[in-house]
Amino acid sequence: MAELPLPDVHDLPFLAVLRCGRCQGMTFPALAYGCRHCGAEPKDGATEQIPARGTLRNYVTVHADLVRDVAVPFVVGEVDFGQGIREEVLLEVSGEAELVPGMTVRGILRTSAPGTERFPLRFVPVPEEVSA
Amino acid sequence: MNTLMKERPVFVAGIGLHPYQFISEIPYIALGLRAVREALEDAGIAWAAVESAYVGTSAIGMAAGRVMFQHLGSTGLAVTQVESASASGCSAFRQACMEVASGVSDVVLAMGVDKFGGAHRAADKDGLHHLTPTATLPPVKFALMARDYLRRHGLRPEAMARVAVKNHSNAALNPYAQFRKPRTLEQVMASPKVVGDLTVQQCCPRGEGAAAVIVMSERAIKRLGVDRRRAVRVLASVACSETLQHGEETSAAAEMVRHSTMQAYEQAGIGPRDLDLVELHEAFSIEELVYTEAMQLCPPGEGAAWLERGASAIGGECAVNASGGLLGMGHPTGPTGVGQIAEITRQIRGEAHGRQHPGARLGLAHMIGLGSVAFAHVLAASH
Numbered sequence: 001m002a003e004l005p006l007p008d009v010h011d012l013p014f015l016a017v018l019r020c021g022r023c024q025g026m027t028f029p030a031l032a033y034g035c036r037h038c039g040a041e042p043k044d045g046a047t048e049q050i051p052a053r054g055t056l057r058n059y060v061t062v063h064a065d066l067v068r069d070v071a072v073p074f075v076v077g078e079v080d081f082g083q084g085i086r087e088e089v090l091l092e093v094s095g096e097a098e099l100v101p102g103m104t105v106r107g108i109l110r111t112s113a114p115g116t117e118r119f120p121l122r123f124v125p126v127p128e129e130v131s132a
Numbered sequence: 133m134n135t136l137m138k139e140r141p142v143f144v145a146g147i148g149l150h151p152y153q154f155i156s157e158i159p160y161i162a163l164g165l166r167a168v169r170e171a172l173e174d175a176g177i178a179w180a181a182v183e184s185a186y187v188g189t190s191a192i193g194m195a196a197g198r199v200m201f202q203h204l205g206s207t208g209l210a211v212t213q214v215e216s217a218s219a220s221g222c223s224a225f226r227q228a229c230m231e232v233a234s235g236v237s238d239v240v241l242a243m244g245v246d247k248f249g250g251a252h253r254a255a256d257k258d259g260l261h262h263l264t265p266t267a268t269l270p271p272v273k274f275a276l277m278a279r280d281y282l283r284r285h286g287l288r289p290e291a292m293a294r295v296a297v298k299n300h301s302n303a304a305l306n307p308y309a310q311f312r313k314p315r316t317l318e319q320v321m322a323s324p325k326v327v328g329d330l331t332v333q334q335c336c337p338r339g340e341g342a343a344a345v346i347v348m349s350e351r352a353i354k355r356l357g358v359d360r361r362r363a364v365r366v367l368a369s370v371a372c373s374e375t376l377q378h379g380e381e382t383s384a385a386a387e388m389v390r391h392s393t394m395q396a397y398e399q400a401g402i403g404p405r406d407l408d409l410v411e412l413h414e415a416f417s418i419e420e421l422v423y424t425e426a427m428q429l430c431p432p433g434e435g436a437a438w439l440e441r442g443a444s445a446i447g448g449e450c451a452v453n454a455s456g457g458l459l460g461m462g463h464p465t466g467p468t469g470v471g472q473i474a475e476i477t478r479q480i481r482g483e484a485h486g487r488q489h490p491g492a493r494l495g496l497a498h499m500i501g502l503g504s505v506a507f508a509h510v511l512a513a514s515h
Contacts, residue, residue, distance in 0.1 A: 060328030067265040
């Protein structure tokens with residue numbers, strides 16, 4: 001299924017992560033103050049980019065006004081990006097019916113919607129890919 | 133700590149609370165002093181006998197203790213303020229236990245007092261970029277935990293809503309509880325949704341209150357003429373924080389609860405089947421199902437069934453959150469952990485009129501706090 005072009009979608013964005021110089025473990029975000037695996041200082045590691053694409057592990061709809069940046073209802077999910085990095089993300093879907101655990105999601109950069117000033121990276125399902 | 137508490141037994145000799153309630157104009161000092169005065173009266177001692185005090189609070193501000201205690205008389209006691217988010221009160225209690233166990237003091241006050249509105253999460257000031265504004269929000273974290281648990285065990289949301297039904301029923305019998313009405317399953321399910329399958333009545337309320345306990349050595353009990361039969365012994369005190377989890381099956385929070393509880397069992401020389409009572413952190417209903425399994429009160433995956441057959445009810449195998457828990461009694465933050473100690477003490481004394489668990493002699497108080505951190509205490513009848 002071809003994906004519809006969206007007016008404010010940029011190229012597939014990346015997540016900047018810290019590759020530890022001591023244990024080689026990955027930490028997100030790259031600006032973290034130390035390796036989350038072994039505690040090594042960031043200066044001993046290197047920043048790498050990994051694709052903002054991963055496996056959707058779990059998701060829920062936020063119904064109550066808990067945050068000021070995004071209007072409810074909206075959907076958040078836990079995504080495994082590989083190498084031990086699991087992050088909570090904003091999903092750009094009309095509802096949970098579009099989602100299945102194990103499906104692949106990818107990041108898109110939004111610049112015009114409310115809240116995108118602080119949280120521009122949104123995730124959408126990659127059609128017809130179920131990886132688990 | 134284990135050795136210290138065996139060499140120098142530690143007891144809870146007095147308990148007191150200000151009822152947990154919705155946000156009011158009452159100054160925190162009035163809330164706190166009511167709890168402290170009730171604890172002193174319960175122990176039958178004067179304020180002057182207290183050598184040291186630990187105050188757990190997350191929202192009051194700097195130097196809450198001394199500002200409050202001067203109204204009891206400026207005796208010169210040591211005053212220390214501690215903060216561990218939801219677990220602030222139990223960190224105050226642990227400090228009090230260690231101070232008595234180490235022989236530094238014989239009579240120590242542990243208390244918690246809070247009013248909703250002044251707390252700020254350090255996680256929001258970490259200077260790091262998160263991918264969603266919900267990344268540090270407990271309701272979202274536990275709604276995700278709930279969805280995962282329900283999906284994995286093939287359960288419907290009603291399975292966790294029954295936690296709220298049980299705990300609101302218990303709270304209705306507790307004069308210190310914020311909520312005093314039983315709720316039906318239909319009411320819990322029909323209340324507005326917050327996140328995922330969590331409805332409002334499955335999330336702890338905002339509120340305020342205070343709780344206080346007097347911690348004593350055996351020597352002080354004799355010297356001050358305290359009624360030994362009403363003193364409850366502290367068998368274990370454990371603290372830990374979250375570790376990095378890579379597994380699919382166990383959340384970091386559940387693993388932290390499991391680890392801290394197993395340490396507490398070992399320190400106390402007991403097993404999960406020995407417990408008559410557990411007070412635990414169910415700020416969100418799902419937590420009680422996950423943590424009763426982590427504590428090995430029931431087999432893995434059977435938390436919902438264990439609850440449904442009444443095993444965790446007052447009068448069941450092990451009464452869980454007989455006070456009403458955070459959902460029913462309330463969660464004013466600083467006081468909550470101390471309130472758990474007060475409830476277990478009251479139950480072990482046989483003084484929990486109207487909600488007494490028959491034959492209560494051994495209880496576990498377990499709290500977690502943002503971060504996450506965990507505290508576990510085991511209390512036992514001393515006669």
